[in-house]
Amino acid sequence: MWRIIIGFAELSSRLQRIDLISSIGWILQSTGIIMLFKKTFLSHVVGTALLTGISIDTYAAGTDLNKIVVTATRTPTAVKNTGSSVSVITREEIELKQLYSLADALKGVSGLRVAETGGRGSQTSVFARGTNSNHTLIMIDGIEINDPSSPTGAFDFGNFLLDDVESIEIVRGAQSVLYGADAIGAVIHIRTKAGEGPLKARAKLAAGNKSTHHETFSVSGSKDRFNYSLTGGLYESDNDTAPNKDRMPSGISRDDDGHQNKVVSSRIGWQGENVQASFFGRHIESETDIDGFLSEDFDAYNSSKQTYIGAEVKGQFFDGVWQPTLSLTHTDIERKNRNDRQTAFETLNRTDYDGEKEKLSLQNDLYLIDNNVITVGYEFEQEEIEAEGFTDFGGGFIQNQMTDKSRQNRAIYLQDQITLTKKLSATLGVRYDNTDDFDSETSYRVATRYELTPSTQIRASYSEGFRAPSLYEMYGFTPNSFFSAYSGNPNLDPETSENWELGLDQSWLNGRVQTSATLFKNDIDDLITTVFLPSFDSTSVNIDEAEIHGLEADMSVELTKKLDVHLNYTYIRSQNEDDQQLLRRPAHQANVDLIYQATPDWRFTSSLHHTGSRKDVDAGGARVRMGSYAVINVSADYKVTDNARLFARVENLTDRNYEPVWGYQGTSLTGIVGIDLTLQ
Numbered sequence: 001m002w003r004i005i006i007g008f009a010e011l012s013s014r015l016q017r018i019d020l021i022s023s024i025g026w027i028l029q030s031t032g033i034i035m036l037f038k039k040t041f042l043s044h045v046v047g048t049a050l051l052t053g054i055s056i057d058t059y060a061a062g063t064d065l066n067k068i069v070v071t072a073t074r075t076p077t078a079v080k081n082t083g084s085s086v087s088v089i090t091r092e093e094i095e096l097k098q099l100y101s102l103a104d105a106l107k108g109v110s111g112l113r114v115a116e117t118g119g120r121g122s123q124t125s126v127f128a129r130g131t132n133s134n135h136t137l138i139m140i141d142g143i144e145i146n147d148p149s150s151p152t153g154a155f156d157f158g159n160f161l162l163d164d165v166e167s168i169e170i171v172r173g174a175q176s177v178l179y180g181a182d183a184i185g186a187v188i189h190i191r192t193k194a195g196e197g198p199l200k201a202r203a204k205l206a207a208g209n210k211s212t213h214h215e216t217f218s219v220s221g222s223k224d225r226f227n228y229s230l231t232g233g234l235y236e237s238d239n240d241t242a243p244n245k246d247r248m249p250s251g252i253s254r255d256d257d258g259h260q261n262k263v264v265s266s267r268i269g270w271q272g273e274n275v276q277a278s279f280f281g282r283h284i285e286s287e288t289d290i291d292g293f294l295s296e297d298f299d300a301y302n303s304s305k306q307t308y309i310g311a312e313v314k315g316q317f318f319d320g321v322w323q324p325t326l327s328l329t330h331t332d333i334e335r336k337n338r339n340d341r342q343t344a345f346e347t348l349n350r351t352d353y354d355g356e357k358e359k360l361s362l363q364n365d366l367y368l369i370d371n372n373v374i375t376v377g378y379e380f381e382q383e384e385i386e387a388e389g390f391t392d393f394g395g396g397f398i399q400n401q402m403t404d405k406s407r408q409n410r411a412i413y414l415q416d417q418i419t420l421t422k423k424l425s426a427t428l429g430v431r432y433d434n435t436d437d438f439d440s441e442t443s444y445r446v447a448t449r450y451e452l453t454p455s456t457q458i459r460a461s462y463s464e465g466f467r468a469p470s471l472y473e474m475y476g477f478t479p480n481s482f483f484s485a486y487s488g489n490p491n492l493d494p495e496t497s498e499n500w501e502l503g504l505d506q507s508w509l510n511g512r513v514q515t516s517a518t519l520f521k522n523d524i525d526d527l528i529t530t531v532f533l534p535s536f537d538s539t540s541v542n543i544d545e546a547e548i549h550g551l552e553a554d555m556s557v558e559l560t561k562k563l564d565v566h567l568n569y570t571y572i573r574s575q576n577e578d579d580q581q582l583l584r585r586p587a588h589q590a591n592v593d594l595i596y597q598a599t600p601d602w603r604f605t606s607s608l609h610h611t612g613s614r615k616d617v618d619a620g621g622a623r624v625r626m627g628s629y630a631v632i633n634v635s636a637d638y639k640v641t642d643n644a645r646l647f648a649r650v651e652n653l654t655d656r657n658y659e660p661v662w663g664y665q666g667t668s669l670t671g672i673v674g675i676d677l678t679l680q
């Protein structure tokens with residue numbers, strides 16, 4: 001284990017001193033496999049083609065191409081038959097690496113960049129393939145959980161724990177044909193585990209530095225036709241202070257920005273002969289201390305309550321020819337920002353936001369023709385926003401939140417999954433969305449996959465996507481005491497995209513080595529941005545465009561029966577219409593995992609996350625270049641008995657000082673140890 005840690009520390013040092021591309025070559029040479037990446041995009045493609053012939057992503061912890069997933073096609077389909085770039089994070093990986101949050105889990109996935117503004121619980125964004133953070137749709141058990149009350153409709157990844165999560169499916173590329181708005185960059189679908197077998201109780205207790213502790217208790221099981229699971233969890237930590245200490249003025253007292261997260265979730269199911277029903281529920285309450293930008297604030301905090309409820313009924317009729325699914329979901333996110341005034345110059349904040357979304361969906365899977373699965377669906381959705389309260393910045397400048405609006409959307413979609421031969425399959429789809437407050441949108445998608453040999457598959461796809469303007473962008477109203485205001489623009493058009501990708505996946509040495517790469521390109525039009533008018537008012541308009549292309553390369557190697565190595569590398573060129581790099585999106589990223597099964601009872605993992613240089617904005621709004629950084633995490637667990645497991649995790653092993661976002665420091669050295677007990 002110590003050799004692994006020392007090797008990762010040396011790798012971190014190398015990544016900080018030399019060019020990333022050379023570092024990638026050094027990593028691969030160290031495992032006996034040579035891959036050469038040059039610094040131009042064409043050379044990236046050629047170098048990868050020499051190794052794999054260009055292939056698709058197979059790893060977010062070694063995703064099995066034969067694994068059955070649902071998100072890519074909305075029907076159970078093997079990854080190798082989807083025609084999509086799919087990664088699956090399993091429960092085994094979550095426990096192996098001791099991953100606590102959704103943000104933790106996504107950091108190791110190729111094509112995704114996670115940007116945190118402080119410790120756990122802080123505002124966290126995910127950029128999928130260089131697209132904006134609001135271009136990714138997040139779901140749990142079929143429930144859409146993007147925040148309707150957010151100014152851009154984006155999801156905050158900072159408050160989602162993984163205590164009851166069975167798997168996370170990530171489908172990259174535009175997926176609007178099946179999922180409508182907000183699916184330009186990716187769809188991330190979180191799935192919880194259904195109870196099975198005799199009653200089982202599980203408890204997990206963990207504690208570490210920074211006054212961190214994490215407790216989880218769950219019960220699950222099944223009897224006759226019923227299954228059930230119930231989970232409750234509590235996570236608390238003092239964290240570090242969020243502002244980067246190196247940018248803070250001297251002489252300022254520092255305080256930790258604590259975080260508390262409580263979660264209760266349940267899943268209940270009933271299985272009949274031709275019908276099965278499921279109920280999903282999840283409630284999260286969180287509170288996080290916050291600071292002003294590059295300043296300390298000892299009493300400011302944000303709190304949120306998130307409630308997600310879903311009910312689903314599936315049928316199977318006429319000998320399985322017609323398989324309908326009826327679902328009803330509800331999302332309610334309440335956020336509060338609070339800051340008392342200690343001096344006349346401090347900010348006083350009393351703002352509340354509430355976003356709700358209800359969705360009714362009827363999906364019909366038809367097996368009318370051999371080797372064809374036809375899916376026809378209808379969706380009705382209503383979302384609402386309510387924002388109220390005020391922020392007093394001092395000096396007589398007061399800003400009020402005065403937004404209360406709702407809208408509806410109706411959509412139909414059609415998809416045909418065709419198996420043309422044993423080696424060739426294709427997926428064709430079209431969708432029509434009709435929303436109250438902007439013109440209708442029609443989206444198309446075609447994807448195909450061809451098996452060149454039993455170990456080599458090629459695929460290609462073209463898809464269209466769109467993001468609906470958020471309710472705040474269209475109808476938000478934020479007046480201030482200086483007689484100006486932000487007013488939404490009800491004439492906004494949706495943001496639209498055209499996306500294509502090409503790839504192969506390749507298996508070597510009887511599956512001991514899997515290599516992959518994905519080429520992709522995404523053109524986005526009518527991007528929405530905020531502009532200031534001559535009257536000193538502001539509003540939102542469609543004026544920006546973006547062109548994004550890149551490469552995702554992955555490798556999974558079984559070096560010995562005890563040691564596995566997983567690597568991935570992402571190159572992204574993301575430019576706006578002025579040929580400027582999009583903010584917070586590095587051109588280069590790399591992840592390396594070492595998994596060592598020392599004995600049947602001992603397991604060790606080491607993970608390195610390298611983030612390349614990127615553009616950001618400083619306190620004055622000027623564009624600045626941020627340096628690259630590498631972070632090492634290690635974990636271990638020991639199986640004491642069949643019902644007891646000890647575990648430990650260390651984040652940022654080298655205690656590196658780094659800035660994921662300008663002005664905010666990353667998590668410092670953090671350790672936690674615990675025990676996992678099962679009773680049945």
